[in-house]
Amino acid sequence: MKLPKNAIGILVFWLAIVFIIPNTEAQTKPLKRPKSKVGVSSVDTFVSESFDIYDKVYKYDAYAKAGTPLDDEDIDVLEDALDDLTGLGDSAPNILGDIDGLSILKQGKATLQMNKAKKALKYSIKTAKELLLGQRERDKKEEDSEEEESNTNNESSKNPSDSSTNKEETSNISDNIEVYSKFDFVPGDELLFFDDFSQDFIGDFPSKWNTNGSGEVVKTNKVKGNWFQLKSGYNIHFIPDLNNLPEDYTIEFDVLVNGVDKNTSSTARLHIIISDNPKFNKGNAHYVEASIPFGQYGAFDFRLSNFFNKNTGDINSNIKADIRDQVLNQPHISISVTKKRYRLWINQVKYVDIPRFVQELNVLNFIKFHINNFKDDKEQLFIRNLKVAKGGVDLRRELLSKGKVSTNGILFDSGSASIQPQSYGIIRQISQVLMQDENLKLNIIGHTDSDGNDDTNLKLSKNRADAVKEALIKVYKISGDRLQTDGKGESIPVVDNSNSAEKAKNRRVEFVKI
Numbered sequence: 001m002k003l004p005k006n007a008i009g010i011l012v013f014w015l016a017i018v019f020i021i022p023n024t025e026a027q028t029k030p031l032k033r034p035k036s037k038v039g040v041s042s043v044d045t046f047v048s049e050s051f052d053i054y055d056k057v058y059k060y061d062a063y064a065k066a067g068t069p070l071d072d073e074d075i076d077v078l079e080d081a082l083d084d085l086t087g088l089g090d091s092a093p094n095i096l097g098d099i100d101g102l103s104i105l106k107q108g109k110a111t112l113q114m115n116k117a118k119k120a121l122k123y124s125i126k127t128a129k130e131l132l133l134g135q136r137e138r139d140k141k142e143e144d145s146e147e148e149e150s151n152t153n154n155e156s157s158k159n160p161s162d163s164s165t166n167k168e169e170t171s172n173i174s175d176n177i178e179v180y181s182k183f184d185f186v187p188g189d190e191l192l193f194f195d196d197f198s199q200d201f202i203g204d205f206p207s208k209w210n211t212n213g214s215g216e217v218v219k220t221n222k223v224k225g226n227w228f229q230l231k232s233g234y235n236i237h238f239i240p241d242l243n244n245l246p247e248d249y250t251i252e253f254d255v256l257v258n259g260v261d262k263n264t265s266s267t268a269r270l271h272i273i274i275s276d277n278p279k280f281n282k283g284n285a286h287y288v289e290a291s292i293p294f295g296q297y298g299a300f301d302f303r304l305s306n307f308f309n310k311n312t313g314d315i316n317s318n319i320k321a322d323i324r325d326q327v328l329n330q331p332h333i334s335i336s337v338t339k340k341r342y343r344l345w346i347n348q349v350k351y352v353d354i355p356r357f358v359q360e361l362n363v364l365n366f367i368k369f370h371i372n373n374f375k376d377d378k379e380q381l382f383i384r385n386l387k388v389a390k391g392g393v394d395l396r397r398e399l400l401s402k403g404k405v406s407t408n409g410i411l412f413d414s415g416s417a418s419i420q421p422q423s424y425g426i427i428r429q430i431s432q433v434l435m436q437d438e439n440l441k442l443n444i445i446g447h448t449d450s451d452g453n454d455d456t457n458l459k460l461s462k463n464r465a466d467a468v469k470e471a472l473i474k475v476y477k478i479s480g481d482r483l484q485t486d487g488k489g490e491s492i493p494v495v496d497n498s499n500s501a502e503k504a505k506n507r508r509v510e511f512v513k514i
Contacts, residue, residue: 004494005008005420009011009407010155015254025070030058031051031054031116031119031120031123032056032116033047033051034113034116034361035113038106038109038110038113039106040106040110041262041263041297042262042297042298043110043113043114044265045262045263045265045297046114046266046297047113047114047116047117047118047214049084049265049266049267049475050117050118050120050121051117051119051120052122053081053084053124054120054121054123056077056078056081056285057078057081057123057127057128057131058123058124058127058260058508060077060078060131060471061127061131061514064131064437072420074372075132077234078128078131078132079132080234080372081124081128082125082128083134084206084266084267084454097278098377109132109355111455113173114161116335117466121358128320132511141191161441163244164466175276175390178190180236182427183345183348183421183422183424183425184350184392184425184428185195185250185334185336185343185345185350185355185422185425185453186250186336186395186409186425186426186429187250187316187334187353187389187391187409188248188249188250188254188388188389188390188391188409189385189389189390189391189395189407189408189409190389190390191387191388191389191390191391191408191501191503192242192245192246192249192388192389192390193208193241193242193386193387193388193506194227194385194386194387194500194501195208195209195228195240195385195500195501196384196385196500197217197228197384198225198226198227198500199499199500200217200226201217202216202217202218202219202226203216203217204216204217205217206228208240208241208425209228209238209239209240209241210238210239210278211236211237211238211239212235212236212237212280213231213237213238214230214231214470215228215229215230215238216228216229216238217229218382220256220258220382223256223330224414224496225414226384227256227382227383227384228382228383228384229380229381229382230369230371230374230382230383231272232268232369232373232374232375232376232379232381233372234372235280235281235370236280236370236372237273237280237281237368237370238369238370239278239280239366239367239368239369240367240386240388242366242367242388243278243365244365245274245337245364245366245367245388246390246391247337247338247339247361247362248337248338248339248390248391249336249337249388249389249390249391250334250335250337250387250388250391251272251319251333251334251335251337251367251386251387251388252332252333252334252335252385252386252387252388252389252422253332253333253383253384253386253387254330254331254332254333254383254385255270255285255292255327255330255331255332255333255381255382255383256330256379256381256382256384256386257327257328257379257381257382257474258379258380258382259375259378259379259380260294260296260327260328260379261296262296262297263297264294264295264296264297264375265295265372265373265374265375266293266295266297266298266300267295267372267373268293268294268295268371268372268379269291269292269293269294269303269371269372269373270291270294270369270370270371270375270381271289271290271291271368271369271370271371271372272290272291272292272333272367272368272369273287273288273289273367273368273369273370274288274289274337274358274364274366274367275287275364275365275366275367275368276363276364276365276366276484277366278366279430282307282368283307285307285308285309285310285363285382286307286309286360286363286364287306287307287364288305288306288307288313288315288342288358288364288412289303289304289305289306289307290302290304290306290335290342290344290352290359291303292323292327292333292346293323293327294327294374294379294381295324296324296328299321299322299323299324300318301318301319301320301321302318302319302344302351302352303317303319304317304319304320304342304352304354304357305464306314306357306358308359308360308363309360313359314356314359315354315357317354319352321351322344323351326346326347326349327346328444331346331347332347332420332422333345333421334346334453336391337358339361340355340356340357340358340390341353341354341355341356341357341358341359341432342354342357342359342360345422347421347426348421348422356363367388369383383434387504389409395407395426395429395430396429396430396432396433399430399433399511399513400433400437402510402514403512403513404510404512405510406494406508406510406511407426407507407508407509408504408505408506408507408508408509409423409425409426410423410426410427410468410508410509411423411507412464412467415422415452415460416460416461417464417466417467418467419467419468419471424475426510427468427471427475427476427481428474428476430442430443430472430511431472431475431478432478434472434476434478434482435476435478439514440482440513441482441483441484441512441514442482442483442484442512442513442514443483443484443486443510443511443512443514444463444465444468444469444483444484444485444486444509444511444512445461445465445486445487445488445508445509445511445512446461446462446464446486446488446508446509447461447488447489447490447492447493447507447508447509447510448460448461448464448489448490448506448507449490449493449495449497449503449504449506449507450490450493450497450503450506451503454462454489454490454491457489457490458487458488458491459487459489460487460489460491461487461488462485462486463489464487464509465485465486465487465509466485467482468485468509469485490506493506494506496507
């Protein structure tokens with residue numbers, strides 16, 4: 001009986017699984033990188049990245065065999081490789097679905113190459129761990145094992161066009177603002193650091209930062225304002241001039257990427273480090289680190305780790321999430337540190353909430369940014385509007401006890417009354433006060449900085465107060481007859497308007513009991 005063509009394809013694929021994949025137990029060395037590609041983006045990227053890491057680990061394994069001790073930089077490379085291996089291993093099951101529907105030959109070729117990549121990963125994970133622990137002993141069987149198969153090396157290197165296409169980019173800002181009604185991030189009330197790079201010249205490294213690499217302030221053709229472009233590189237750090245963090249504080253910034261697609265590495269990440277020193281490393285004795293993935297061919301994890309008293313910390317976690325759409329569309333990152341508790345949001349969604357991430361108080365005083373594995377001249381990452389603020393004041397209690405509260409945490413688009421979504425945590429707190437005391441009425445007063453003329457700023461401040469009132473009515477169902485609005489423009493500054501940080505303090509909203 002003649003089998004249908006699709007049945008033959010399925011049979012060949014499963015025979016490959018049965019007879020080839022179990023052989024991953026017999027590690028052969030050195031493994032040969034496939035010379036040709038399959039033509040499926042996710043498979044080709046997975047194979048390439050697996051062998052990139054394999055080459056690094058194999059090199060250090062050779063050092064160990066020769067009796068050459070590893071230095072600190074070698075250990076850092078191995079630690080980073082071990083982190084990257086975890087993400088790659090997690091992505092493998094998702095990639096298998098991408099080879100469905102291929103021709104019989106391509107399914108077999110893809111299976112062979114995935115099998116080789118898995119062998120490389122298995123060796124790399126085992127060896128990297130042993131090298132880091134100083135326990136690496138080579139097995140003679142590994143030295144004498146038979147040569148690696150080379151079937152795929154003779155196959156045609158001609159690749160068909162990748163049929164997969166990038167998802168159409170959509171706005172991060174929902175048309176229905178009710179989605180922000182449960183957003184509970186509240187920025188700190190005392191500004192410690194702010195930089196929108198408006199005071200820096202295009203092409204210069206920003207004046208309020210330090211680095212051991214390179215970066216520059218740029219403008220883009222899609223988004224207004226100045227942006228700081230971080231450059232990818234091993235052990236390169238970008239450090240804002242901030243050196244004394246309190247126990248309670250918040251960190252916020254916007255991210256913009258260019259050139260990120262399904263060919264972007266699974267190890268392309270933005271690392272946010274809170275450290276005990278201003279040097280170009282993670283920290284001397286104490287640090288916490290969160291890394292955000294930007295790869296697009298799979299859903300990759302957040303990675304969280306801490307390090308205290310020169311020992312590996314209690315936290316070394318991978319948190320599963322699919323943020324591929326978010327990172328493509330100018331996400332807003334919010335971080336809240338409340339003594340030992342650490343929380344992280346992207347846009348209005350909280351992804352991280354670790355109660356004791358900071359194991360020791362009053363030792364972390366510096367913020368560092370690091371990106372790696374972004375391809376030069378193709379994949380770019382920019383940040384803007386970095387805001388660090390001291391927390392600790394509960395706006396609800398202050399409003400109830402003092403009868404008024406002022407905040408610069410309600411943000412608006414430049415020159416408009418459009419509320420930025422990250423501001424809804426504060427508006428939510430005000431709504432809770434109004435819900436608790438049904439007899440309470442408030443006057444909402446808007447203030448601007450000194451940019452622009454007086455009349456324009458007066459009108460803008462009133463419009464912004466009106467926008468906050470509308471949010472309380474539409475999102476939190478507060479009766480409109482309990483709310484009044486006013487605008488003072490630039491007439492009552494709390495500090496001078498001589499720089500961007502002072503202007504940020506003057507842009508504020510007041511809530512006053514009537």
